[in-house]
Amino acid sequence: MEKEDFEDTTTRDLSNKEFWDKLRLILQQTIELINELAKERGIDLNTLDIEFTSGGISHGLDEAKDHELSLSARYYSEMVDGDSWFESEYPLFEQRQD
Numbered sequence: 001m002e003k004e005d006f007e008d009t010t011t012r013d014l015s016n017k018e019f020w021d022k023l024r025l026i027l028q029q030t031i032e033l034i035n036e037l038a039k040e041r042g043i044d045l046n047t048l049d050i051e052f053t054s055g056g057i058s059h060g061l062d063e064a065k066d067h068e069l070s071l072s073a074r075y076y077s078e079m080v081d082g083d084s085w086f087e088s089e090y091p092l093f094e095q096r097q098d
Helices: 003-007 017-040 050-065 068-079 083-097
Strands: none
Touching: none
């Protein structure tokens, strides 16, 4: 994207046809690029087994959810009690920012 794309508010207006045309163009270019890169690497995207792949992702997510690091992260997040710990320590963060 070009810098002027961000400066033009019409390109960020969801009700504007120009926004959707620009998004369509970006997505088309993205698909073309992915297809080119796959072809360069000898991958035929039309022959991929989508059901097998998505099933593997689902299984991987279940495995990750029960992984030791995920469980530790979840436990830690419960220890700091959501936002209340961060809120109580916020003045300290502000002092260090100065």
